[in-house]
Amino acid sequence: MTFEPEQLGQSSQELASKLRELRKRVGLSGVRLAARCNMSQSKVSRIENGKVRPSLVDVEQILRALDAPPSMVEEVSSLARLANTEWRNLRELRRKGLGTRQAELKALEASSTHLRYFLLSMVTGLLATPEYVRASLAHSPADTSKAVAGKLERQAVLYDPSKRFTFILTEQAVRWPVVSSLALAEQIDRLSSLTYLPNVHIGLIPMGTATPKTPLNTFTVYDASLATIETSAGLLVLRDERDVRSYLEEFSGYEGCALFEEEARAKLAEWSAICRS
Numbered sequence: 001m002t003f004e005p006e007q008l009g010q011s012s013q014e015l016a017s018k019l020r021e022l023r024k025r026v027g028l029s030g031v032r033l034a035a036r037c038n039m040s041q042s043k044v045s046r047i048e049n050g051k052v053r054p055s056l057v058d059v060e061q062i063l064r065a066l067d068a069p070p071s072m073v074e075e076v077s078s079l080a081r082l083a084n085t086e087w088r089n090l091r092e093l094r095r096k097g098l099g100t101r102q103a104e105l106k107a108l109e110a111s112s113t114h115l116r117y118f119l120l121s122m123v124t125g126l127l128a129t130p131e132y133v134r135a136s137l138a139h140s141p142a143d144t145s146k147a148v149a150g151k152l153e154r155q156a157v158l159y160d161p162s163k164r165f166t167f168i169l170t171e172q173a174v175r176w177p178v179v180s181s182l183a184l185a186e187q188i189d190r191l192s193s194l195t196y197l198p199n200v201h202i203g204l205i206p207m208g209t210a211t212p213k214t215p216l217n218t219f220t221v222y223d224a225s226l227a228t229i230e231t232s233a234g235l236l237v238l239r240d241e242r243d244v245r246s247y248l249e250e251f252s253g254y255e256g257c258a259l260f261e262e263e264a265r266a267k268l269a270e271w272s273a274i275c276r277s
Helices: 012-026 030-037 041-048 056-065 070-083 090-096 098-111 130-136 145-159 171-175 181-194 241-256 261-276
Strands: 085-089 114-119 164-170 200-205 218-222 226-230 234-238
Touching: 012 041, 012 056, 012 070, 030 041, 030 056, 041 056, 056 070, 056 241, 070 085, 098 145, 114 241, 130 145, 130 181, 164 171, 164 241, 171 181, 171 200, 171 261, 181 200, 181 261, 200 241, 200 261, 218 241, 226 241, 234 241
Parallel strands: 114 164, 164 200
Antiparallel strands: 085 234, 114 218, 218 226, 226 234
């Protein structure tokens, strides 16, 4: 499938119309289609009206139930992939404002139970000191005051016992000189202190550790429903369950070779001492 990045996430209504049109062409009612797909009739109706974004598995079930021709299967499957994948370039994120982005992240965190972060090159805002947060946004040409405040405000979610957080950081992410050496030591000490929170699990992958895959990007997985991948050009949002599952599996591989608890705290103390020296 060939597409332009700007097309991603913009085909939900077109997908809904195609599925509704195909069902009517075959002559099936929504009730009969739902029975064939082992879905509720209300779900079929919401899909066809664009009120629910169907997964690729949902779409495949519907296409099989309708005995769709190969050409239609290819077309509709392509639309489903586009609808479940969203691209946000840096221009769009800056146009909306960094403060708006913090509000979006806060809402995602509020609606999720288990949040998993793989951090390749920097410490995420949830774990950052105020000085680190300000330095991480210093390159932005826009006013960052609201974004800084939003990042710091979001940290309160770490103390919500109903949520679970797992952070995997590479040594590069922990030690990259975003701030001065002394400020970096303070940042590393904060990471160590957060390892004592019962619902926060911080794992470290020191340089030289063999990993199942070679990591290419920072990514976050919210429960098993959504994954975001950060690149230097923007943000990729994946909603299809198979795409999300692949990132869960990748995360699990890194988690299996990371240092936690006392081992992690010992390594953080070592890196903090190097900064202070």
